[in-house]
Amino acid sequence: MSTWRDQVPTSGSIELPPDPRALEGLGRNHSLETAVADLVDNSIDAGASRVLIRLVRVEGRLRALYVVDNGHGIPESKIDAAMTVGGQRAYNSKDLGKFGLGLKAASFSQARSLAVVSKAFGSPAVGRRWLLNENRKSFHCDIIPTDFATDEFERKWGIEEIDTGTVIRWDDVTGFPATDDFARVEEFISHTASALRNHLGLVFHRILDAGRISIEIDVEDIEGDVSGPRIPVGALNPFGYTRSGRAGYPKGLSAQVGDIDLKFKCHIWTGRSTLQQFKLPDGAEARQGLYFYRRDRLLQAGGG
Template sequence: MSTWRDRIPTIGSIDLPPDPRALDGLGRNHSLETAIADLVDNSIDAGASHVLIRLVRVEGRLRALYVVDNGHGMPESRIDSAMTIGGQRAYSSNDLGKFGLGLKAASFSQARSLTVISQALGSTAVGRRWLLDENREGFLCDIIPTDFATDEFERQWRIDGMDTGTVIRWDNVTGFPATDNPARVEDFISRTANALQNHLGLVFHRIIDAGKISIEIDVEDIEAGAPGPRIPVTALNPFGYVRSGRAGYPKELSARLGDTDLRFRCHIWTGRSTLPQFKLPGGAEARQGIYFYRRDRLLQAGEGWHGIHASDRRLQLARVEVEIDDDIVRLFAMNPEKSKVNVGPEFTQLAEQAKADDGTTFHDYLEVAEHTFRESRKRSTERRKMAPLGKGIAPELRKAIEREIPFDMESEPIDIRWKRFSSDDFFEIDREQRSLWLNEKYRPPTRGERRSVNDAPLLKALLYLVAEELFRGEYLGARDKDNVELYQEILTAAAKSEQI
């Protein structure tokens, strides 16, 4: 009978390199959007101020995708490390990459060919290529000749400060449509650009808002000889409401467990908001929950409460920010795609203990969020319809009003415009022409630019809210006439006082 031994003996070592086909399995959980976000992480780590995503079309077909930045670039020694499977450079504490697989996993999830060309300060452009091939033997990375690397680096990227930087090129992209049908190709480009705008605008919203990075998308038609117009990626802030849905919020809850401190910044959105920041890809209900950030990069955008509470449609106004800093990083595990965060049992315990300075607990917060949602359902049915807006209102203001007020489409629109009066009156109600006229005498001065018919948005919005009811009915009643006199006296006096 053999005995158990504490130490396991060895008699030597043998080199067992991985099967080259293992490359095919990298990044299987990536989407196109998460894969490109991983490349943008590398650009940010490299100190880039600008990132360009370019689709290339040749003879009607999409043939390649580029991600280009004006970061520090890499010399030959660094590019070899970057292209090594599992190779890890010396990461700083602020870097978003950690696994040594991000570039390769993201790229191989979407394309059969990955080419990296980079130029560091004082160096010539260098390039390497990985080509997924079923017949490949070993891990042999192709070397790109200097002349081709230089030509690629110096293409018409239209990026300032491109003395250094990196060009990532994907060929044989698996998701590209296998057709040159113009309608299908244009539809794919439109959907892809929209998906990238939404995902990158959400994931990097803090960094974009801070002006640290600019991300743009364009399409180059090789036969046309020049790239097309650029599509900017704008910040999509999931906490970018105009006003909080509840007084006293956002509110910070904090908890301590042993030597671990954790803070929850709790937000409540206004009900029935139609802002894209609220709706987000997938819908507001799916986006309730915890928003995890690391170095201002959004790792997970809601999608649940991680054991604190079950998801519920009545909690769709509730969103919570959690910062994963170095002190608490051990509580969390991030997937390689940087799209999901898993929490340990301590996280739920901390959430249960968390309190605000006024004693509010997490349970209290969720109750307030649910109550706010219920109240918003009631209020929305009680808002009176108002006549639609006509001329004189800026499109952005019109959209904002439309989001909050149901329009009575059977009513004629109300124009709000300026004209010269023979009197000092501030305004004039013209029910026949459905116009609220404002006295040109009191028109706010411009700062040198040409006057716009859509000027003075604050004044016009307030007058619309106050005077809209005066355009209702067949005639002005005694109460309406008294209100007109009241408004006229006060507004005219106020306008005159501004001219003194």
């Protein structure tokens, strides 16, 4: 038996770029609402004060989902890096972004087509599109012509003074019902809107409560003039109860991990609250556990 070596020896290297079809496998653990939340992260990083999530219905059938914001937009010089899988940028200490992956992973987990149209200060709208395709042989990304990018940016989003901002468009959304049956589509819309309100309201509750951003959801019927009402996403603060479940709580605890001081704030919920944040799906029981925030964005909501 040979002796153990602490370094694995190698005899050369070969270039193994990822197969372009690997794009399809990104973001497998997402649901629609967690994927949209990752797009909202980007809107927050872009300094947006408004975000609109819009479902588009054509002849009774859902066809596209948009996430639109009035942030600082992406200039032409940065749009290719933004579309690149793992295309990192210089991050500042407040940014939610970190890996250069979120937009692509979130989008490909839900849709076969991701179009990004953006307008930065003083420049025309620019656009790129990734299309998932089983026969994809390269990482070529499509360029959206300026006139279409401009039209798309200037659609009626109901966001006043939107001089700069970003429009993310998903087509061929895999979870959309493949039908124009009115009742089924309506049921899907109402289910999706409440899943979005619950999830976004929860994970962004500090940012919403601080008034840093407003998030709304609506549905646009392409051939009708009437669009549904805009549904606001309200903050759902899991610690925003009026009465603690036990006297003496919330209580501070601290722990030492290596040379890091960890501080915890322990809450005991009352079982009887009627507040919306305590009526989330799965019930309060599934929601107990550890809550982690990063830069005021809730990353882990109990359950662990």
